[in-house]
Amino acid sequence: QVQLQESGPGLVKPSQTLSLTCTVSGGSISSGGYYWSWIRQHPGKGLEWIGFIYYSGSTYYNPSLKSLVTMSVDTSKNQFSLKLSSVTAADTAVYYCARMVAANDGFDIWGQGTLVTVSS
Amino acid sequence: SSELTQDPAVSVALGQTVRITCQGDSLRSYYASWYQQKPGQAPVLVIYGKTNRPSGIPDRFSGSGSGNTASLTITGAQAEDEADYYCNSRDNSGYHMIFGGGTKLTVL
Numbered sequence: 001q002v003q004l005q006e007s008g009p010g011l012v013k014p015s016q017t018l019s020l021t022c023t024v025s026g027g028s029i030s031s032g033g034y035y036w037s038w039i040r041q042h043p044g045k046g047l048e049w050i051g052f053i054y055y056s057g058s059t060y061y062n063p064s065l066k067s068l069v070t071m072s073v074d075t076s077k078n079q080f081s082l083k084l085s086s087v088t089a090a091d092t093a094v095y096y097c098a099r100m101v102a103a104n105d106g107f108d109i110w111g112q113g114t115l116v117t118v119s120s
Numbered sequence: 121s122s123e124l125t126q127d128p129a130v131s132v133a134l135g136q137t138v139r140i141t142c143q144g145d146s147l148r149s150y151y152a153s154w155y156q157q158k159p160g161q162a163p164v165l166v167i168y169g170k171t172n173r174p175s176g177i178p179d180r181f182s183g184s185g186s187g188n189t190a191s192l193t194i195t196g197a198q199a200e201d202e203a204d205y206y207c208n209s210r211d212n213s214g215y216h217m218i219f220g221g222g223t224k225l226t227v228l
Binding site: 037039046047048049052060061062063096100101104105106107108110111112113 | 150151153155157162163164165168169172174206208209210215216217218219220221222
């Protein structure tokens with residue numbers, strides 16, 4: 001079955017760029033019908049949608065983060081990525097990658113999540 | 121901008137029925153999904169498309185909705201159902217996703 005795994009630095013300095021990659025296994029990212037997503041959760045808080053990308057490269061971002069977010073997809077590696085620029089301590093969170101089914105908007109598969117701490 | 125509103129906390133006696141609600145204007149146009157999250161774990165989809173249950177989710181979980189409100193009902197709550205529950209849908213533009221603030225369910 002399809003599995004997702006986040007990878008990237010667990011510590012990022014303020015003002016730098018947070019970069020994470022999600023590797024998709026057990027299925028092809030190019031198969032269509034899914035939006036490949038990033039969602040974060042601040043410590044002890046709720047879920048926040050960051051954005052998603054289709055395998056074609058079309059992107060949709062949370063309006064509150066749009067100026068800072070870039071997502072990309074690498075179909076040859078079956079991966080998609082997140083870059084969040086100019087980070088502050090407020091960006092400290094668990095970052096999840098997830099698959100959203102286009103037909104019903106359900107996030108049906110999630111990675112285990114990775115904690116990213118922004119600190120000098 | 122759009123919002124989804126949930127009660128912060130709800131409790132239910134073991135074996136009883138509990139309804140968790142989610143309110144938002146965008147729910148008049150788009151279906152809700154529901155997620156269960158236990159401490160230290162990633163969320164799990166329990167309801168999609170307002171009423172549909174993914175395979176592997178117990179049939180005590182059901183979804184419903186009308187107007188600007190979506191509901192998740194657990195019929196015969198079990199101790200293992202104690203968790204945070206989040207609703208999710210599109211915003212009014214239809215191009216972005218939003219989550220409710222979450223409801224902490226305690227099974228007494």
